[in-house]
Amino acid sequence: MRDRVYIDEIGQHEGKEVTLEGWLAGRRSSGKILFLQFRDGTGFIQCVGSRADIGDEPFEAADTLPLESSLRVTGTVRADARAPGGYELSLTGFEIVHGAEEYPISRKEHGTAFLMDHRHLWIRSPRQFATLRIRATVIAAARNYFDSRGYTLVDTPILTPNSVEGTTTLFETSYFNESAYLSQSGQLYNEATAMALGKVYCFGPAFRAEKSKTRRHLIEFWQIEPEIAYADLDDIMDIQEELVCEMVERVLETRATELGILERDADALKRVVAPFQRITYTEAVDKLNEAGHAFEWGGDLGAEDETVLANMFDRPFLVHRYPRSVKPFYMEDDPHDARVTLSVDMLAPEGYGEIVGGGQRAMDLDTLEQRMRDENLPIEDYQWYLDLRRYGSVPHGGFGLGIERFVTWVCGLPHIRETTAFPRMLSRLRP
């Protein structure tokens, strides 16, 4: 593969003449000097050239070239402290690869619907570029966390024969002669693979056919879900904390330019260091009521409750031991308090709310069977899952971290929709 020079490593070529391949992202000219904003997908750089440097005809051509035309620019790399990336290019020439039609996205304000309809082009804009690069870093950091600690990635199936949480929010499809549903979580399968491979994680898309339009929900989203054999609730909390610290640290280390483009307050992220506060659900309820936000013990924390709570903390925090009534059948009971479970969610500060949910799983076969009967769950369909309690049951637990919610918080975005290239929402299946 031939060597190419990219903007995100342009510093290595200071003082040298290079050729960059990319697109025209912006332009201004004084009639004598041309300033081209140039992007190559790894960053943005300003190219400066005088009429004398590049010649009259090319100068005029560049001065009228539509935005997003593709071109190769050649010039000398100069350090410039005022430039966003620290460098600019003294232009000596360029080659037009393809002259674009008039580009539909301009500097003027466009409505969200217009931008979403042009999402395939909108992602070329600096803020979208920055968000998607941070998303990739977040995912790589999470994977590296698990890979470097002996976890085995085991992909769990997307097409599943049934769901323990009811079918109302499931997408259904015809699987030859039967019905299949798109997975909302790999967790039950993870429990099987954790008994085979000790420490596992899955990472894939999940689907919720929810008719809700909120700034926190996507129909299609990505989750990373570890599951650990021989682990208890405290282990699960430790892992959540360590993982989230490492993910944020990686973003701070490698994505300063992108955080700058987003004007994200990096100090808020620098506060994300262990230990995180760990409060019980009961303590969380007390905090809400003390703050004048009426909340009755036993209910689930809704988006508004989480926002109030999440505004009280300067870094992520853990809420553990939720009531039995608001958690699924597979959560282990707290042996010291039968009303609550060994569950734990992590909430992001600055009002963002839940980014992680998990806990310790019920270990005993009879308890689990009884609970499934109490909740009228299709016990016959879950014999394979119950087998995990028949053949070498062990204390175990895990959690799920929603990538898009995490990125929304890390990037400081008002809405989740920009955290993925082609979001799927209630009225949005295109492009």
Place this chain on the structure above:
Amino acid sequence: MRDRVYIDEIGQHEGKEVTLEGWLAGRRSSGKILFLQFRDGTGFIQCVGSRADIGDEPFEAADTLPLESSLRVTGTVRADARAPGGYELSLTGFEIVHGAEEYPISRKEHGTAFLMDHRHLWIRSPRQFATLRIRATVIAAARNYFDSRGYTLVDTPILTPNSVEGTTTLFETSYFNESAYLSQSGQLYNEATAMALGKVYCFGPAFRAEKSKTRRHLIEFWQIEPEIAYADLDDIMDIQEELVCEMVERVLETRATELGILERDADALKRVVAPFQRITYTEAVDKLNEAGHAFEWGGDLGAEDETVLANMFDRPFLVHRYPRSVKPFYMEDDPHDARVTLSVDMLAPEGYGEIVGGGQRAMDLDTLEQRMRDENLPIEDYQWYLDLRRYGSVPHGGFGLGIERFVTWVCGLPHIRETTAFPRMLSRLRP
């Protein structure tokens, strides 16, 4: 998180007493000495204890404990050259965490249907353990290849509004008030993200509702698909070659134990070094006919043809420039021969066949539109895709590598079904 000792790093504890947490994988006893095969999800180790060492009662208990019971074993780590992992444990005691029911999978031969019905338990067996660990290594190696070379991971949508390749092999679902289909490839979306981010890849599940039962097909499979702006067919071939070499190298480096469990011929993998032979489709057809395997120029290479061809090579090889008739509309024409396209597949040796498919994409708007009209494709639905040729079109290309096919070959398996934890096949949606 508390420090734990795992079998795959047991060598660090030679001579020390450790406690391992796991399951009973096998057992034999002389009445005086007990040999426990113990597994913890990261490996297998033999634990040896005499009646004197561990006491009469525990000895008897261990001697009758059902397989796959969960237990903690304590003992001293001893190097033993005859042991599969190089170490064994001199048992000083153990604690039964959960006594299993009689385990359904025994050493006797079980039929595939029985094992697949018990897939949630079967994955605990050494060969399945080894295959899934190698799969995880293969995936990590591919991701690291791209992450370390400046590619941005951009997840493409699974729920899509339509397909250019017809809907006969698509899973359909109701997306609120319209139809959606499960993606078979992220490629078209990748082309959009490559224009925004330069070098990208997606990695996710793909779905083919094919009524074929072959040893090479799964209904649900995972694909890694890079796409590169400003790249031509030669670049694409170079990247495929370098990627596959690195993936195989990583397996050889870190999964020797697992290859040993599978009795995979490591020499066959050690031959996987660049350069790979690059032959045209036309040369491939000649080779087939010379070998007495009649094949007419213009047809697609089927599984049988690939097998014949793939038995002629001792390492992966590239077949490029397939006829226009057997490749999709978005493949670029060869400027030197209008009958063929700038496409390239990689075939694995030892009879395995196609593991990678890709090529250079058509760059010109008019050509692409004409071709869509010729093939009666729903041109209106693909205006967003055609926009990529209206606004800064560039030479670009990419490919898809099927993870399960790759793992089948690397592990030397006769059938693709064991390369994923819970395979989805024509008559298999469970567990």
